[in-house]
Amino acid sequence: MTVTDTTRDTGADTGSDTGRGTVPGAATRALLAQNDAHVAHNYHPLDVVIAHAEGAVVTDLDGREHLDFLAGYSATNFGHHHPVLVEAARAQLDRVTLTSRAFHHDQLAPFAAGLAALVGKQTVLPMNTGAEAVESGIKVARKWGYEVKGVPDGQAEIVVMAGNFHGRTTTVVGFSDDPDARDGFGPFAPGFRTVPYGDLEALAAAITPRTVAVLLEPIQGEAGVLIPPAGWLPGVRALCTAHDVLLIADEIQSGLGRTGRTLACEHEGVVADLYLLGKALGGGIVPVSAVVGDADVLGVLRPGTHGSTFGGNALASAVGRAVVGLLATGDYQRRAAELGARMRARLDALLGEGLVGVRSRGLWAGIDIDPALGTGREVCHRLADYGVLAKDTHGSTLRFAPPIVITESQLDHGLDQLERVLADLRR
Ligand SMILES: Cc1ncc(COP(=O)(O)O)c(C=O)c1O
Numbered sequence: 001m002t003v004t005d006t007t008r009d010t011g012a013d014t015g016s017d018t019g020r021g022t023v024p025g026a027a028t029r030a031l032l033a034q035n036d037a038h039v040a041h042n043y044h045p046l047d048v049v050i051a052h053a054e055g056a057v058v059t060d061l062d063g064r065e066h067l068d069f070l071a072g073y074s075a076t077n078f079g080h081h082h083p084v085l086v087e088a089a090r091a092q093l094d095r096v097t098l099t100s101r102a103f104h105h106d107q108l109a110p111f112a113a114g115l116a117a118l119v120g121k122q123t124v125l126p127m128n129t130g131a132e133a134v135e136s137g138i139k140v141a142r143k144w145g146y147e148v149k150g151v152p153d154g155q156a157e158i159v160v161m162a163g164n165f166h167g168r169t170t171t172v173v174g175f176s177d178d179p180d181a182r183d184g185f186g187p188f189a190p191g192f193r194t195v196p197y198g199d200l201e202a203l204a205a206a207i208t209p210r211t212v213a214v215l216l217e218p219i220q221g222e223a224g225v226l227i228p229p230a231g232w233l234p235g236v237r238a239l240c241t242a243h244d245v246l247l248i249a250d251e252i253q254s255g256l257g258r259t260g261r262t263l264a265c266e267h268e269g270v271v272a273d274l275y276l277l278g279k280a281l282g283g284g285i286v287p288v289s290a291v292v293g294d295a296d297v298l299g300v301l302r303p304g305t306h307g308s309t310f311g312g313n314a315l316a317s318a319v320g321r322a323v324v325g326l327l328a329t330g331d332y333q334r335r336a337a338e339l340g341a342r343m344r345a346r347l348d349a350l351l352g353e354g355l356v357g358v359r360s361r362g363l364w365a366g367i368d369i370d371p372a373l374g375t376g377r378e379v380c381h382r383l384a385d386y387g388v389l390a391k392d393t394h395g396s397t398l399r400f401a402p403p404i405v406i407t408e409s410q411l412d413h414g415l416d417q418l419e420r421v422l423a424d425l426r427r
Helices: 026-038 083-093 108-119 130-149 170-174 200-206 232-242 264-268 314-328 331-348 376-385 408-426
Strands: 050-054 057-060 065-068 123-127 157-161 192-195 211-216 246-250 274-277 289-293 355-360 365-369 391-393 397-400
Touching (some): 065 408, 108 314, 130 157, 130 211, 130 274, 376 408
Parallel strands (some): 157 211, 211 246
């Protein structure tokens, strides 16, 4: 099956030529009011209520179609309602969904074997959310530090990067430098040192005999799709090897096809000790995350030392198996690379025409809007008016991460709308 067999090509009829305004219908207004009254306000969504989705197209309650240029922060890399993934979930729903890890079921072992092979490792620790995978990676690294490296108990240090985003647990936000994520949630766990992203000298200076791991995103997603200088990641690998430190690559957003490779680390020929995976691993259907590494590291976990009631459940494992099956073909990685080149050429052409910065790898781009034209949020509102859903980050930056199954004409259509919005703003 080719990648685009799975989606309808609605590029031509998605969005109108006149812009549709954002005046919501009665059902949408009622839903938004209910949301306001009863859902905690920890997000600030656009006023679009999605009722149906297929491929790269989402349809709102008022029947309007939009192009999804966010793909659930890469959770729907394979598009909405992918037939292979939905069928895997359906079939498993009819068999068994959860046994707990107190007993075996017949989906986890093949899922783990497939995922390990896909990323070139031996062992999989299954979890649910991305933040849990990060927490698990931290626990494994500390235990490895005490039991294998010989760091004195309670003194393990982990080096993290400025501008990081690794999730929302108290430990993880404790080493964030984003005040919104961090302020008001302390006290925080000790044992983390922060160095500037992309700065090898600072990292070398931060490593001590107590350092057990370096935790990094090979590309920083939430920070605005920041790509470190070429050579930095191999340099980090060399430092980690030289100082007997684990390299933990958080590929929760960058991994599983998004950048045109299975793992973003591959672009620099780097092999991490532990990979943290999530988001797309659940096919946009169920939360599935994992820590993937070799047995000499993950082997420090023994019965009772770590776990999760839902981690590795039968439904999640069945969907994860199907995701691994899609990625094993290589079609999605190739497609993301091809479409990414197309997207990049279009975005580069807008530099000086409303954009002041473009960064991308594969089908993943961070674009900086000229601050004189408006905020990223304002641009997102205008894009939504023209039928394209995207997400701003850090003031004037937008992230584009359409589902990899998006067609050329849908992608072009979405980028046409960006061009239109920028032209409107420059008028
Ligand atoms: C790089 C990275 N790590 C971890 C997470 C946390 O994942 P989750 O929201 O599933 O906990 C995210 C989420 O955006 C992420 O981008």
